[in-house]
Amino acid sequence: MELTAEIAAYRAGSGDPRRLVGEFRRAVLLAPLAGGLPDAGGELMSAVSGGIRWFYAFTDEEALARFAEARGEAGREWPYLAILGARLVDAVVPEVDGLAGVAVNVADVDGSMLFPPVAGIVPDACAVDINSGAESGAVV
Structure with a gap:
């Protein structure tokens, strides 16, 4: 199943967090x-x-275009990096000074998903819950 389908299943209450x-x-x-420029470092x-x-990430160019539209910036070029x-x-995430996670398809009200800095998602050294006793693998 692709990511958008897993997000939909999880949001509907029938998904499996590990599959997601x-x-x-x-x-x-x-x-x-950042800055919308190819030479933004x-x-x-x-x-x-x-x-x-929260790092913004999108499952396809259409989801990125909806984000640009929501920001009122649809008229400009949006350079991006394709990354696993x-x-x-x-x-x-480990390069960030502090806590970091990934926000997927944030402009899609019914299709967005946050992947927070918890064990099972980010490396243990970056997980906020590793020493707090919270259940690992939580997805918001």
């Missing part, structure tokens, strides 16, 4: 570059909310 995380890790996601676009840096979900959480 597996599909996320295998998915090629589109991560827009390779930084990925993100936002901070609740003390967590696994690479985002295993290589990019």
Whole structure:
């Protein structure tokens, strides 16, 4: 099953969190570059909310276009990096000073999903819940 279908199943209450995380890790996601410029230093676009840096990622160009439209910036070019979900959480998240996760398809009210900085999603060294006793693998 592809990531968007797993997200839909999970949001409908019939999905499996492990399958969802597996599909996320295998998915090629589109991560827009900060500043919207190809020469922006390779930084990925993100936002901070609740003390967590959320990297934006999209399952396809249409989802990215909906994000651009929601921001009122549909008229400009949106350069992006195509990257595996696994690479985002295993290589990019550990480089952040502080907590970080991935927000997928954030402009899609019924199709968005947050992959927070918890064990089972990000490396244990980056997981906020590793020493708190919270259940690992939680998906918001």
